Structures are given as structure tokens and as C-alpha cells.
Amino acid sequence: MEAGVIGLGAEHLDGKEYAVVSETIGAAMEHGMNMMDVFMPGSDVRRKIGRAIKNNREKFILQGHIGSTDINQQYDISRDVATCRRYFEGLLADLGTGYIDFGMLFFIDSERHLDEVFHSGVVKYAEDLKRNGVIRAIGASSHNPVIARKIVETGIVELLMFSVNPAFDMMPSEKDVLDCVEGGFDKSVMLGMDAKRMELYQTCEKLEIPITVMKTLGGGKLVSPAHTPFARPLTVGQCIHYALTRPAVASALIGCRSGREVEEAVACLTADPASLDYTEAIRGMGAGFQGSCVYCGHCQPCPAGIDIAAATKYLDIALLDADVVNMGAGQHYRELAAHGSDCVRCGSCESKCPFSVPIIGNMERAVQVFGV
Numbered sequence: 593m594e595a596g597v598i599g600l601g602a603e604h605l606d607g608k609e610y611a612v613v614s615e616t617i618g619a620a621m622e623h624g625m626n627m628m629d630v631f632m633p634g635s636d637v638r639r640k641i642g643r644a645i646k647n648n649r650e651k652f653i654l655q656g657h658i659g660s661t662d663i664n665q666q667y668d669i670s671r672d673v674a675t676c677r678r679y680f681e682g683l684l685a686d687l688g689t690g691y692i693d694f695g696m697l698f699f700i701d702s703e704r705h706l707d708e709v710f711h712s713g714v715v716k717y718a719e720d721l722k723r724n725g726v727i728r729a730i731g732a733s734s735h736n737p738v739i740a741r742k743i744v745e746t747g748i749v750e751l752l753m754f755s756v757n758p759a760f761d762m763m764p765s766e767k768d769v770l771d772c773v774e775g776g777f778d779k780s781v782m783l784g785m786d787a788k789r790m791e792l793y794q795t796c797e798k799l800e801i802p803i804t805v806m807k808t809l810g811g812g813k814l815v816s817p818a819h820t821p822f823a824r825p826l827t828v829g830q831c832i833h834y835a836l837t838r839p840a841v842a843s844a845l846i847g848c849r850s851g852r853e854v855e856e857a858v859a860c861l862t863a864d865p866a867s868l869d870y871t872e873a874i875r876g877m878g879a880g881f882q883g884s885c886v887y888c889g890h891c892q893p894c895p896a897g898i899d900i901a902a903a904t905k906y907l908d909i910a911l912l913d914a915d916v917v918n919m920g921a922g923q924h925y926r927e928l929a930a931h932g933s934d935c936v937r938c939g940s941c942e943s944k945c946p947f948s949v950p951i952i953g954n955m956e957r958a959v960q961v962f963g964v
């Protein structure tokens with residue numbers, strides 16, 4: 593399965609007229625946004641989506657969630673297998689499709705959720721769906737980096753949907769990011785990149801488990817002048833660029849509500865790279881970044897043609913786990929157009945890096961680790 597780097601989160605189509613659903617999905621298809629998340633449990637929106645993709649089902653990679661229900665309130669969670677089955681079969685029927693690409697184990701944010709899903713009939717139900725060809729692969733969704741790492745290390749899950757944006761990445765892993773989406777960000781705890789989140793991304797890259805990103809715009813707060821925790825709001829393009837430059841991220845999903853919003857999202861793919869630079873926003877948040885690469889690309893261009901952000905990303909992954917030197921990250925590193933061994937120590941990058949990363953030393957380290 594090959595996903596476009598920008599995908600569609602269909603949540604905001606809930607409650608919309610069919611014309612809006614059809615226009616948004618039509619624009620997404622036109623622009624190669626083929627990854628679509630449909631977690632909503634209500635039949636009305638799912639039927640409209642089914643109608644909109646009816647003649648183009650195979651052009652989409654759908655995420656459908658096992659355990660997403662609307663029993664007690666609009667959006668609810670169930671771990672009861674019979675209920676999960678009823679809603680998942682309802683999803684297939686509403687969409688008018690015989691299969692879902694990723695059957696997602698829904699909303700696993702705590703040890704209790706982990707236990708409920710992986711030590712119950714829910715995971716067995718997902719495995720049966722896969723065995724019977726009703727889903728092509730098993731995924732899972734989470735907002736908690738510690739729990740998400742445990743999920744991907746089960747060996748059962750082939751894709752992770754995770755909440756990624758620069759504000760969440762600066763929050764301690766024990767904080768519930770959804771509280772910030774509801775109640776606003778607490779800037780006093782946002783002091784640097786949270787190590788647990790970085791480890792999650794690196795683990796996914798190592799295990800070759802792709803991440804699809806939810807909350808790319810922090811529920812809209814990061815692009816809102818009134819709600820952004822940063823000195824100024826980020827742009828949609830900057831948020832997408834940030835998500836796509838994390839290790840393992842395959843597709844950043846955006847909750848578009850119109851063809852115009854689809855076009856606004858994909859515009860970043862052809863935008864001036866300078867307009868996507870998010871470093872100013874991050875730099876103003878505290879001293880916790882000094883020396884750590886955030887893969888922003890601000891240090892480019894390199895006269896030797898090294899993609900410094902990518903080379904450093906693969907180096908960081910290899911430093912976490914030497915096993916990847918001859919596979920995954922190591923392979924990706926070797927496929928880069930230029931390598932640490934091409935560095936001429938001009939220092940141009942170090943003078944531009946806002947986070948004082950010892951880039952020349954990193955390039956030397958990359959040569960020691962990868963051999964080139």
C-alpha cells in the first residue's frame with residue numbers, strides 16, 4: 593500500500609451535506625490524498641463517504657476503527673467484541689465496501705486500554721478479520737507515546753495512527769494531549785522535545801511501522817492566533833512539514849471540510865521551502881532543544897549535497913539501536929544522495945542551525961556508524 597504524504601481525516605465531514613462530502617473527497621482524490629481515516633461511528637456520514645468513493649474505492653486506503661461506537665454519547669469506545677463487530681460490520685455496509693485497508697484498534701491511551709484490547713477478544717477479532725481478508729492489515733491509534741511504543745512492540749500492529757505536532761512533542765509524555773486541545777496549552781511545561789515521543793518515532797522507523805498523523809494542526813489551535821502556544825501561529829504547511837519530518841511518518845492527515853481546504857493543505861508540497869520553516873516557533877519555547885536535531889532542515893543547503901536532517905534522523909535511530917545499521921534506517925541512509933563522508937567541514941550548516949547541533953561531529957559519527 594502506498595499512501596500520499598497528505599491524507600484526509602474525515603471527522604469534519606460528520607454532519608455535512610452530501611455535496612460537501614463529495615466535493616471534499618473529489619478534491620482529495622484529484623490531489624493524491626488517498627489515505628483516509630473514517631473513525632466516525634455514525635451511519636449518516638459513513639454512507640455519504642461510501643457514496644462519494646463508490647466508483648473509486650480502490651483509489652483509497654481506508655482506516656476503519658474497531659471499537660469506535662456512539663453508544664452513550666456521540667463518540668464512544670467499546671471493548672466488547674460483539675459491539676465492536678456490530679459497528680465494524682456497519683462500517684463496511686455503510687461504506688458499501690467488502691474490505692477495509694487498515695482495521696484500527698481504537699484509542700489505546702492507557703495501560704487499562706492496552707490490557708482491554710490486547711488481552712481480550714478484540715485483538716483476536718482483528719486477527720480474524722485479517723485472516724478472512726476483510727481487513728488488509730491491523731493498525732492502532734493512540735495519543736500516548738509510552739503506550740504507543742508498547743503497542744508497536746507487540747508485533748501485531750502494522751501501522752500506528754498517532755497525534756503529532758510540535759506542541760504535543762514538547763509536552764511531557766505523561767500529560768494528556770487531548771486536554772490541551774480542549775482547554776488550551778500549558779506553556780510552562782513545554783520546554784523541549786519529549787524523549788519518549790522521539791523514542792516512539794525512532795522505534796517505529798526501526799520496526800518499519802509507518803505512522804499516520806492525527807491532530808496535525810493540534811485541533812486547529814496551532815494555526816489560530818488566539819490559541820497557539822507559540823509566539824505566532826504556525827501555518828498549515830508548517831504543521832504538515834513538521835509532521836512529515838518526524839521519523840516513520842508516512843502521511844499527515846488533515847481534517848478538511850471543503851475542496852478549498854484540501855487545496856490549502858496540498859499547497860505546501862509546492863511551496864517555497866522557506867515558508868515551511870517552523871524553527872522560529874520552536875526556538876522561542878525554551879532551552880531544551882540545544883544540541884538536539886529536530887530535523888527541520890534550516891541548516892540547508894549543504895555544498896556537499898548532504899540532506900543533513902535526513903542523515904541525522906537515520907543516525908539518531910541507529911544510535912538508539914545498532915541493529916538497524918544494516919537494515920531499515922541504515923538502508924535509507926545509504927540511499928541518500930550524499931553522506932557524512934562527503935562533508936567538507938565548511939561549517940555553513942552549524943552557523944545556520946538554531947539549536948546548536950554539532951553537525952560536523954554528527955557527520956563524522958555517521959561515517960563511523962554506517963561506513964560512509
Ligand code: SF4
Pocket residue numbers: 884885886887888889890891892900901904944945946947948949951
Ligand atoms: S541540524 Fe539544526 S538546522 Fe539542521 S535539521 Fe537539525 S535542528 Fe534543523
Ligand code: SF4
Pocket residue numbers: 893894895896897898900934935936937938939940941942951952955
Ligand atoms: S559542514 Fe559538512 S554537512 Fe555542514 S554544510 Fe558543510 S559540507 Fe555540509
